[in-house]
Amino acid sequence: MDGTLPSPAEWRDWAALPSHVLCAILSLIQVDILRGVGVVLACKSWRRVAVEESLLWQRIDLAAPEDTARKGPAGWQLMARAAVDRSAGRCESFRGRADGEFLIYLADRSPSLRSLHVTSWFYMVEKEFITGVIKKLPLLEQLVLSGGMFGKECLEALLEHCPRLQLVDMDGCEASSAIGIRFVERCKRRIKELQMPKMRGGCGCCVHYAQRYADEHDE
Numbered sequence: 001m002d003g004t005l006p007s008p009a010e011w012r013d014w015a016a017l018p019s020h021v022l023c024a025i026l027s028l029i030q031v032d033i034l035r036g037v038g039v040v041l042a043c044k045s046w047r048r049v050a051v052e053e054s055l056l057w058q059r060i061d062l063a064a065p066e067d068t069a070r071k072g073p074a075g076w077q078l079m080a081r082a083a084v085d086r087s088a089g090r091c092e093s094f095r096g097r098a099d100g101e102f103l104i105y106l107a108d109r110s111p112s113l114r115s116l117h118v119t120s121w122f123y124m125v126e127k128e129f130i131t132g133v134i135k136k137l138p139l140l141e142q143l144v145l146s147g148g149m150f151g152k153e154c155l156e157a158l159l160e161h162c163p164r165l166q167l168v169d170m171d172g173c174e175a176s177s178a179i180g181i182r183f184v185e186r187c188k189r190r191i192k193e194l195q196m197p198k199m200r201g202g203c204g205c206c207v208h209y210a211q212r213y214a215d216e217h218d219e
Helices: 019-035 044-052 076-089 100-109 126-132 152-163 181-190 202-216
Strands: 059-061 091-096 115-121 142-147 166-171 193-194
Touching: 019 059, 019 152, 059 076, 100 126, 100 142, 126 152, 152 181, 166 181
Parallel strands: 059 091, 091 115, 115 142, 142 166, 166 193
Antiparallel strands: none
């Protein structure tokens, strides 16, 4: 020990960080930004990026542990819409709680969406999901639905309107009816990673005979 003090840390102007660096940092706390808390209150330049920089909202991730509950926290729809609005049409990925109304809002304002991961259970009439969401997302490459009821009609629409699809995961969803094996094979030839919705509930015999009928009459 020679009694010398360490040199002081180099001073940095954190307010002068480039926008793309700030976006990388702030993308980790998007929920806090939308709630108006945390480091976004630090300085004017950080607040500007949080509110005005659409690049920050190109990949939106608002997923939370409570998404497994049927009823979401108060104000989640407003937060999700605000995130989509801030993307200014540049959103390419969304992950978080959603319902039918929000998915239509997202699809209308995100023509470049490539990845959609709904982390909550939701209900939407299948035809409305097709016309209001699927047909508006021709660039979609990944679709993960954590809960809901979907059937063959929905999958047919995905094959027709989303030619870039490489991953579909509906393992947590319920099939509205049995899906024939030949149609499943056709889906597998088009989609590299595929988890189909499953028939749940009812007696095992009914499910067995429904599946057998679907396989025998599949086109």
